[in-house]
Amino acid sequence: MLTDEYRYKILKELQQDPDLSQRELAKRLGISLGKANFCLKALIEKGSIKADNFKNSANKTGYLYLLTPKGIEEKVTLTQRFLQRKIAEYEALEQEIEQLRREVKA
Amino acid sequence: MLTDEYRYKILKELQQDPDLSQRELAKRLGISLGKANFCLKALIEKGSIKADNFKNSANKTGYLYLLTPKGIEEKVTLTQRFLQRKIAEYEALEQEIEQLRREVKA
């Protein structure tokens, strides 16, 4: 399934590196090839990414996965949402660590 | 499957509250009854917990899940390891947040 986390990560990776095989993408995200393929297709389906056959990069086979305007906008939104979530996690983690420290002492 | 996280959490919950049904334990950990049962059995199998029939608590049915000496020791180790991991996560999160902030600015 395509969570916000993977949506964000895929958009981020492809924005900075559009010529990226699904295998390499999968490796970077720590997921399987099948899942990478599934998520990527979902993003293409929703119009966030366009798979371009025109290859002017070193790798002539495969696609160029380009973010559409909608995809770029989506990535901004996701980044902000992600930042908020991470800040919340950060604070929760602070509490948890303090609790663990108390536990270790006892 | 029984991860360090659940091992730690189960030992923690049962140490402070040995008369705890598997259903209640599952609820506290946010997992299903089946998984709680599986994890608990694994801990009993490995000798970290002993299921005691002698019930002197309010709830006369079910078991008392008592930590064995080995279980107590294991919990200490797990707590320390957990603390270290959480500190690492905390610092990683700090970096990630900073990165996200930069990204939002651009």
Added chain:
DNA sequence: TTATCATCGTTCACCAATTGAACATGGTCA
């Protein structure tokens, strides 16, 4: 006592998510 009820631990058929081997396609090079 007997019947009923509630709660417990246990089981396991079912579902969803993930995996990666296998395949088809197309570009590259000798």
Added chain:
DNA sequence: TGACCATGTTCAATTGGTGAACGATGATAA
């Protein structure tokens, strides 16, 4: 041309998790 390699696609198989259902046991009421 033919052999080769990297790519995207597919899908059977595995894994992990779920919670309804079941049998057992103690509490309660008749």
